[in-house]
Amino acid sequence: MARVAVVTGGTRGIGEAISVALKDAGYKVAANYAGNDERARAFTDKTGIAAFKWDVSSLDDCVAGMAKVEAALGPVEIIVNNAGITRDATMKKMNRNAWDEVLDTNLGGCFNMCKAGWDGMLNRSFGRIVNIGSINGQAGQYGQVNYAAAKSGIHGFTKALSQEGAAKGITVNAIAPGYIDTDMVAAVPADVLEKIVARIPVKRLGHAHEIARGVLFLVAEDAGFITGSTISINGGQHMY
Numbered sequence: 640m641a642r643v644a645v646v647t648g649g650t651r652g653i654g655e656a657i658s659v660a661l662k663d664a665g666y667k668v669a670a671n672y673a674g675n676d677e678r679a680r681a682f683t684d685k686t687g688i689a690a691f692k693w694d695v696s697s698l699d700d701c702v703a704g705m706a707k708v709e710a711a712l713g714p715v716e717i718i719v720n721n722a723g724i725t726r727d728a729t730m731k732k733m734n735r736n737a738w739d740e741v742l743d744t745n746l747g748g749c750f751n752m753c754k755a756g757w758d759g760m761l762n763r764s765f766g767r768i769v770n771i772g773s774i775n776g777q778a779g780q781y782g783q784v785n786y787a788a789a790k791s792g793i794h795g796f797t798k799a800l801s802q803e804g805a806a807k808g809i810t811v812n813a814i815a816p817g818y819i820d821t822d823m824v825a826a827v828p829a830d831v832l833e834k835i836v837a838r839i840p841v842k843r844l845g846h847a848h849e850i851a852r853g854v855l856f857l858v859a860e861d862a863g864f865i866t867g868s869t870i871s872i873n874g875g876q877h878m879y
């Protein structure tokens with residue numbers, strides 16, 4: 640039986656590539672999204688992958704959303720915590736709201752989804768959790784104290800939860816993408832982005848499917864000995 644995977648933020652950007660790669664590899668996929676109905680409809684029309692709308696920053700919404708996915712597709716055995724937002728600003732200009740939104744969505748969402756899926760994984764003695772961190776959580780980034788803190792938190796969360804899952808058949812790993820050619824990176828001012836790309840040894844932005852490749856590796860049946868690890872996929876920009 641094909642295993643069921645939920646990808647948060649799974650209808651656009653890196654999440655879309657992950658959803659499609661999992662489907663192409665034979666998994667049953669549910670793509671979560673928070674707001675953009677139009678893009679989600681277009682995604683489902685194009686890929687045939689069902690999209691489920693809920694806000695990962697709410698634990699109640701995650702519990703309800705996961706129940707809907709399970710009713711439609713079966714028990715969730717793979718969770719890819721990909722949903723993330725940016726509210727970049729220097730400390731001088733960043734308000735508390737920009738801090739809370741990014742922490743609640745990027746890091747809180749990771750907790751909420753794992754909380755919603757954890758008992759089922761324990762009961763079935765199988766689970767694969769992949770958390771999408773960031774190079775900016777590893778190295779920091781000017782104008783991103785909120786995002787860097789949340790993503791760095793994801794890396795710590797991954798190492799801690801992996802220890803709880805290790806003897807129970809549940810692996811918990813992270814991927815730390817560098818700068819990938821998504822809408823999120825396109826929002827970085829062009830002159831700033833140009834300087835960032837110039838510092839990437841591979842000399843280009845990454846592609847979303849290059850992150851999906853790492854997810855497929857980590858969720859595989861024979862990846863049971865890989866847990867608590869972080870795979871950096873960043874064109875050599877930061878070696879960690």
Ligand code: CAA
Binds near residue numbers: 831
């Ligand atoms: N290092 C040093 N100084 C920097 C700097 C840097 N990297 N970036 C900007 N500055 C300086 C400018 O030179 C300028 O200095 P002066 O005032 O002395 O001239 C000053 O900062 C500008 O500060 P402001 O607060 O006025 O800046 P701003 O409002 O124009 O915007 C910013 C600042 C929000 C940080 C903007 O530069 C920006 O968006 N930078 C990109 C941040 C980034 O890389 N975000 C990643 C998004 S994608 C992502 O996060 C995905 C992933 O996981 C990789």
